[in-house]
Amino acid sequence: MPNLAVRDHEPEEDAAFLVRLAQICDRWTPLVAPAPPDGLILDVTGCAALFGGEERLRDDVLRLFRAGGLTVRAALAGTPEAARSLARHGRVAIVPPGEEGLALRPLPVAALGLAETERIALSRAGLKRIGDLADLPSAALASRFGEEINARLRRLLGREDLRLTPLRPPPPYRMDRLLAEPIGDLTMVEQVLDDLVREAVARLEAEGRGGRVFEADVFRTDGAARRIAVSTGRPSRDAPAILRLLREKLDALADPLDPGFGFDLVRLSIPVVEPLAQAQAGLDGRAVEEDEVSDLVDRLVARFGPRRVLRFVAADSHDPVRASQLRPGSFPPQSLTGQRPPSLRHAEERLEAAPRNTPQQVRACFETHRCATLLSMTQGGRGRSVPSRKERGGAVSGFLQPAPLEPPTRPLQVFDPPQPIETIAELPDGPPLRFRWRRVLHRVVRAEGPERIAAEWWRAPDDPTRDYYRVEDDEGRRFWLYRAGLYGRETDRPLWYVHGLFA
Amino acid sequence: MPDLSALKRAIAALEPDSALRPADLFAFGEPGIDGPLGGGLARGALHEVYARRVSVSASAAGFGLCLALRAGEGRPLVWARQDFVDVETGALHGEGIAEFGGDPDRIVVVRPRDATGVLRAAHEAVRCAAIGAVLAEIWGEPKVADLRASRRLGLAAAGSGVTLVLIRRGAAPQPSAAASRWSVEAASSTPLEAGAPGPPAFDVELLRHRAGCPPRHWRLEWDRDSLSFAAPPLPRPVVPLPADRTVAAADGTPWRLAG
Incomplete structure (x- = not known):
């Protein structure tokens, strides 16, 4: 067989592909559940009429998937199990309501989806079709083959209805725009989104709520679907701001939206909403300014992603590296908004109340959550600040206020990890006289130190103690150097590093 | 030539810099530099x-x-920084x-991947009038950081009143539409007691x-406590004035020549 192409089976890829197909099915109904390894279950209750009846809906589904080169079988029935069995084993495409029993009777018992051994046991007993089983008294069947088979039979025949678990629960706000003529122009997509956002904002306003996450889905005529999601730092129903975020995101897409033969459906959903009261602007305009900064952070996050918009978080640690860290800043910092950050408990309650949708969004929620934790930690640290902190002159923020008239003792920029240097230094605890860093020899003319910083033994018990020196070379450059290990006690050949650069 | 003067007026109206008033300046806090x-x-x-050399970029x-x-x-400040700067x-x-x-x-730190991202972030941030100032750092001489980009950033800054x-x-200094261009070099600090860096x-x-100040050199120190620049003290200790007598004889007695 010269034309046979052989590939390894990749179950993860298959599963991912199934999820992608499920997203495409969003155009027919919000309730889509993947049925691995190769099935999809759609709950089309109340949706068929939108597509011209069940017959037309099924044809539409088949047409789209076949156009994509897939082999598809589809059936419509009263319960998910019945539809599934009919699609896999039956010849009936659409079962009228209440006639599941009749349609399913001729199917083989394999349609029950039982284990191989039970199937053989059934066929040995002469029970080959669903109809044979349905006629038997259920008690007798259960005593011989177990209760499981009865449960499956009930669901299959529509006597018991089990709801499916959709891939993503339907969002509280969802607005569709089904387009009579597919549009290929991105500015027109923006125009449609503009309409949808205004519609959504009107609804949000009427209900006194604001959205935290906005998702725009565009569906192409050939079935491909793209989702653009933006999130805001605080609940919002400001239509121009939301549109600006969506536009920003559209601009920043790594692989831009390809209209192909045009988009025929645009959808806006708001999966996370929070109460938002009408706000009265203060007379001094300060609140407006803070909102503007928060909006700016939202826009930057939409363009560069939450991992690239950062802010400083102080930690109560003497380790200079841990004392200040850069963290994703999509959460509005207290100082920028001028409000108390929501406590951890508040954030948790809100997250529990919010439906968890896409993995992306769950991650976004998680990040929010983590930031809230950090914020409340610094708050706590501020409340019960250690005496040394107070002695150094009432810390206003999590960061230490510098002592007056002292030069900066911490560098503006810090290397992570510290960079090794070659030095000539006085032992056991003098500053270096000369050091070579990045192939350049620096002659030290001024030095201060050592500032001895021990490693945090509860984190890294084996890390050596560091002796830090502030040094200045003959050309006026200032460095933050340290010697790792106490000479004679921890090491005999201490290594030197440059850890930061002063201005 | 009424046409020419009308044209001049029209151009002056278009030029955002013509609206500069003394209130729109921020001072260094050191008369030696604010004066010129x-x-x-x-x-x-x-x-x-500009950092005059790569090795003094911390000073810049x-x-x-x-x-x-x-x-x-x-x-609030926004600091947009190219990823590579962090590494280097x-x-x-x-x-x-x-x-x-x-x-x-x-301070909001934005870390775009490349210079284009930095310029975009700076442009976005500089249009937000609630921001105090925007810092943008790029490495090397990327093509996007050209005259046009600087012109666009300058106009955005003029529109919102935010300093960029x-x-x-x-990078070597290049022509641009910047209002001022500086080249920075590290300078040795005033030593503190026991030879500590100042x-x-x-x-x-x-x-x-x-605005017309000719190119000039200054040596400046940064006073963190008052958030202002200061001229460094004279490098050599000055001879103290005698407390019990005048410096020079006021009666015009000539100095005795020695030797």
């Missing part, structure tokens, strides 16, 4: 800070932060900024000033 500059640098404009960042702190007056010269340190006089809680400081490392010191050179 005519009161300080323009707020709501683009200022470029420090001088840029000084300008932003002077212009921002306590309002170390990441920004919150404690260090606090010790420099900045408030780390009111563009810090460039590993406060941040810079050797700055004004390369171009749109």
Whole structure:
């Protein structure tokens, strides 16, 4: 067989592909559940009429998937199990309501989806079709083959209805725009989104709520679907701001939206909403300014992603590296908004109340959550600040206020990890006289130190103690150097590093 | 020539810089430099800070932060930094900024992947009038950082009144639409007791000033406590004045020539 192409089976890829197909099915109904390894279950209750009846809906589904080169079988029935069995084993495409029993009777018992051994046991007993089983008294069947088979039979025949678990629960706000003529122009997509956002904002306003996450889905005529999601730092129903975020995101897409033969459906959903009261602007305009900064952070996050918009978080640690860290800043910092950050408990309650949708969004929620934790930690640290902190002159923020008239003792920029240097230094605890860093020899003319910083033994018990020196070379450059290990006690050949650069 | 003067007026109306008033300047806080500059640098404009050498880029960042702190007056700052700058010269340190006089809680750091991203972030941030000042740092001489980009940034800054400081490392000064262009070199600090390095010191050179100050050199120190620049004290100790008598005889007695 010269034309046979052989590939390894990749179950993860298959599963991912199934999820992608499920997203495409969003155009027919919000309730889509993947049925691995190769099935999809759609709950089309109340949706068929939108597509011209069940017959037309099924044809539409088949047409789209076949156009994509897939082999598809589809059936419509009263319960998910019945539809599934009919699609896999039956010849009936659409079962009228209440006639599941009749349609399913001729199917083989394999349609029950039982284990191989039970199937053989059934066929040995002469029970080959669903109809044979349905006629038997259920008690007798259960005593011989177990209760499981009865449960499956009930669901299959529509006597018991089990709801499916959709891939993503339907969002509280969802607005569709089904387009009579597919549009290929991105500015027109923006125009449609503009309409949808205004519609959504009107609804949000009427209900006194604001959205935290906005998702725009565009569906192409050939079935491909793209989702653009933006999130805001605080609940919002400001239509121009939301549109600006969506536009920003559209601009920043790594692989831009390809209209192909045009988009025929645009959808806006708001999966996370929070109460938002009408706000009265203060007379001094300060609140407006803070909102503007928060909006700016939202826009930057939409363009560069939450991992690239950062802010400083102080930690109560003497380790200079841990004392200040850069963290994703999509959460509005207290100082920028001028409000108390929501406590951890508040954030948790809100997250529990919010439906968890896409993995992306769950991650976004998680990040929010983590930031809230950090914020409340610094708050706590501020409340019960250690005496040394107070002695150094009432810390206003999590960061230490510098002592007056002292030069900066911490560098503006810090290397992570510290960079090794070659030095000539006085032992056991003098500053270096000369050091070579990045192939350049620096002659030290001024030095201060050592500032001895021990490693945090509860984190890294084996890390050596560091002796830090502030040094200045003959050309006026200032460095933050340290010697790792106490000479004679921890090491005999201490290594030197440059850890930061002063201005 | 009524046509020509009308044209001149029309151009002057289009030019945003013509609206400059003394109120739109921020001072250095050191008369030795504020005087020649005519009161300080323009707020709501683009200022470029070049590191004279790659190895003094920390000084350029420090001088840029000084300008932003002077212009921002306590309002939030946005610091857009190319990823590569972090690798080459170390990441920004919150404690260090606090010790420099900045408030780390009111700084938003954006770290785009490339220079295009930095310029975009700066453009976005500089249009937000609630921001005190925007710092943008790019590495090398990317094509996108050209005359047009600087013109666009300058106009955005003029529109919102937000000061933009563009810090460039590993690049030779290039023509641009910046309101002022500086070249920064590290300077040895005033030593403290026991030979300890003193406060941040810079050797700055004004390369171009749109309002007309000719190129000049200054040596400046940064006073963190008052958030202002200061001239460094004279390098050599000055002979103290005698407390019990006058310095020179006031009666005109001639000095005796020795030797």
